[in-house]
Amino acid sequence: MNILAELKNRFHEVLMSFSGNTEVQHLLDMIKPAQDARFGDYQANFAMPLGKQMGKAPRDVAAEILENLQLDDICSQAEIAGPGFINLTICQDWISSQVNEAAVDPRVGVSTVEGAQTYILDYSSPNVAKPMHVGHIRSTVIGDSLARTLRFLGHQVIADNHLGDWGTQFGMIIYGFKNFVDQAAYEQHEVQELSRLYRLVNRLIDYWKSKNRLMSQQDEIDRRAGEVERLEQVEPTGDKKEDKKQAKALSRAKDQLGQARKTLASLMDTVAAVEEDEQLNSLAQQHPDIARSALLETAQLHEGDETNRKLWEEFLPKCREDIQRVYSRLHIEFDVEYGESFYHEMLPGVVDGLQQLGLASESEGAQCIFLDEFDTPMIIQKSDGAYLYATTDLATIEYRMKQWNADEILYVVDHRQSEHFQKLFAVANAWNAPDVKMHHISFGTVLDETGRPYKTRSGDAVGLEGLLDEAVRKALEVVSANDDNKPGGPELDDPTRQHIADVIGHGAIKYADLSHNRTSDYVFSYDKMMALEGNTATYMQYSYARVQSIFRKGDVDISALRANDQDIVLGHKAERALAMMILRYSEALENVVDDYRPNQLTNYLFDLAKRFSSFFEQCPVLKAEDELVKQSRLRLCDLTGRVIAHGLSLLGIRVVDQM
């Protein structure tokens, strides 16, 4: 049961007599959870605009609406307050009966949506040639959570991992393998060696790129310095506005000069770092053309060159296994994993099709699609004949429509690609998918602790696996310390502690990510991520474990408890508050799906767990005043535990019975 939906239902008819249908929807949206407990449980704010519109006093309008409304069974109180707010208090009996229903419902009171849709979720999509690092986690975790939530609500979901298994990075690995491989190391640990080769080639390419840019960068500095000098000599005109403009131009020029100098310094660093390393330097000098050569390897792979194709076929499964290992420990699953290579053969057809429709045309040797709203075109074929990820993305949409006839496609990708997606959606809608709704579920950049964009420094990137290991290690420390300090002595053996640490550590990392509004940038901090108090998964897991602990101590037979028809009664205000929050679960899920924001669910779960903690302090369960209250509270505990576990499961987070 969704209380909010039910309230809107009740108000709908009455409001219809006050205004038209489209307007009513808008007015109904002004019914929402109360901002403050003093105002009851829900509040309706539509009397103010309605009064304005009708030229009546809002309070009179509110009164008139309430007179024509049958709310007695749901609300114990419907009060007009302030300028015309309608404050609604849900009545005790109704909450009880709804909670009783939820308690025997496998879906804990959440119904499936009407009008289920077919969603395709495109998330995670790592580059298989590079080890996964902290930057990959957001897409993976947010996408996984949205997939689970949509599915639970009754939609059909196809989770697709659009792997980067065909791009330039493979050319780099192939080049590295042909020139620098350490056979012994490769035989011992293939992926590790491949990843070393990738980083090595990347570094050498960077070296040459930087080195070749030194001159032009110096020129730019000279030019900017000249500009600063020129601006400094401009005499004040006496005109305030004009002088302000001048001052601004000068400060901007100085800024740019500083930037240019900084860029030069970092170029020089890159160059020096290689040249100071004798071995690296000698490799660099032996491969001056490495950037072009690596691209050539990619081109040859795409053209079907036998050697390169064979190498690719040898590398790919190994890279995928490596990635799979991370997914298994995170319990991430996909329905399909069609990488970029899967679409390779469709690309010429995509370009042809777009040309024939006149959407694509040649410009500067490349096949381009020009769109009115954008300055730069979407390029679908390079002047050297190679295809780009835009081409692949278009082919992917084509395939997805044919294969699944999707209603909606969600791309969980960081915000830097928003322009790409805007173009992609515009082209797809004009070309082969006029009706499908496509959304870029963008999220913020991962920042380091100084607030700068988190960048993987070549050589010592924070691998995702290392991060997960660290989280589990820290969790184990806390689990052990906590268990050792239990009043009755330790309760957990080592394997159990290890398992608990595993659940808590992985949960902490996922939750840290999911609990932020996805559009915000994200400050990555080991300490913050692994803090196991406050608004963290651990707090919810702890609440769950406390419920189970009550059952253990009380020797409660859970299946018998669930089978008995003893009603839940809400005598204490902490019980009422807890029950009310349980009934809001479906509202929370609706909020998640509404704008694809899992943090709506983490916020809800935190509220729920807080209410439970408060209930736990104030309401003894096993030592309740009588058997009726005890049974009622046991059932309330059970339901709370189930909602917490269920909510966490939609975030991809597990629970344990004991902590």
Add this chain to the structure above:
RNA sequence: GCGCCCAUAGCUCAGCUGGAUAGAGCAACGGACUUCUAAUCCGUAGGUCGCAGGUUCGAAUCCUGCUGGGCGUACCA
């Protein structure tokens, strides 16, 4: 230059479609374990919601300008 995004407590962040006195967590301070797990709870303190205008009965939220930051911007993904 153009485009997109952001600015909320000391720190990290919520704040849904405009609603009443802007909320959490962490850190700080004061209380609560003979008790169903203190990984907890109760309380105190902490704010010019970047600045200036505008729209509105009502603005952190919408509009305009400004300041400061991030990102993107023709053949990488």
